[in-house]
Amino acid sequence: KAGVTQTPRYLIKTRGQQVTLSCSPISGHRSVSWYQQTPGQGLQFLFEYFSETQRNKGNFPGRFSGRQFSNSRSEMNVSTLELGDSALYLCASSPAGQGPEQYFGPGTRLTVT
Amino acid sequence: DQQVKQNSPSLSVQEGRISILNCDYTNSMFDYFLWYKKYPAEGPTFLISISSIKDKNEDGRFTVFLNKSAKHLSLHIVPSQPGDSAVYFCAASTNFGNEKLTFGTGTRLTIIP
Numbered sequence: 001k002a003g004v005t006q007t008p009r010y011l012i013k014t015r016g017q018q019v020t021l022s023c024s025p026i027s028g029h030r031s032v033s034w035y036q037q038t039p040g041q042g043l044q045f046l047f048e049y050f051s052e053t054q055r056n057k058g059n060f061p062g063r064f065s066g067r068q069f070s071n072s073r074s075e076m077n078v079s080t081l082e083l084g085d086s087a088l089y090l091c092a093s094s095p096a097g098q099g100p101e102q103y104f105g106p107g108t109r110l111t112v113t
Numbered sequence: 114d115q116q117v118k119q120n121s122p123s124l125s126v127q128e129g130r131i132s133i134l135n136c137d138y139t140n141s142m143f144d145y146f147l148w149y150k151k152y153p154a155e156g157p158t159f160l161i162s163i164s165s166i167k168d169k170n171e172d173g174r175f176t177v178f179l180n181k182s183a184k185h186l187s188l189h190i191v192p193s194q195p196g197d198s199a200v201y202f203c204a205a206s207t208n209f210g211n212e213k214l215t216f217g218t219g220t221r222l223t224i225i226p
Binding site for chain 2: 004031033035040041042043044045048050055056058090092094096099100101102103104105106107
């Protein structure tokens with residue numbers, strides 16, 4: 001079974017721009033979560049989608065948004081990029097309802113200049 | 114407010130010896146705990162988990178211990194192998210069906226041949 005895939009793997013954007021990141025979960029997984037990893041901060045939970053609905057949300061500003069499609073693929077969007085948004089963005093999927101174990105993709109490395 | 118803490122940013126252990134990684138938490142609502150391992154340029158990989166109704170869970174060379182009264186858990190790796198060199202993250206969830214994970218900041222484990 002193919003793992004979680006994320007595109008693009010690397011991205012460089014300018015402050016003030018917006019960006020969209022994509023995630024394809026493991027086949028059959030209906031829950032997709034997004035995390036931000038920055039040095040010294042570990043992984044910070046952004047949001048989780050299940051059946052095209054946002055089910056959980058972390059403590060991030062409204063500039064961070066996401067959506068999920070009927071095939072469980074998910075996108076996250078960051079508008080009005082700030083230098084502090086430079087991070088590794090990780091997507092994780094799970095079957096949902098079978099425990100909190102999640103399976104992570106390789107991440108998208110976003111650099112804001 | 115860091116609800117899950119890994120106070121040792123790094124740890125070096127001789128090959129063949131035991132590696133012990135520690136994690137503390139403050140939120141008494143956490144009842145499911147997980148350990149993830151992360152190599153550079155890859156997403157975190159699930160290692161082992163433990164429910165709050167247990168105090169120990171083993172899987173091969175990996176054992177997780179939970180001390181609820183002290184709000185402390187530890188991961189033991191015996192024997193340590195060079196391939197175990199990675200960053201280890203402790204994570205917690207408030208219930209079995211909750212996909213929102215709260216992560217610690219990670220401990221970089223280096224196994225010395």
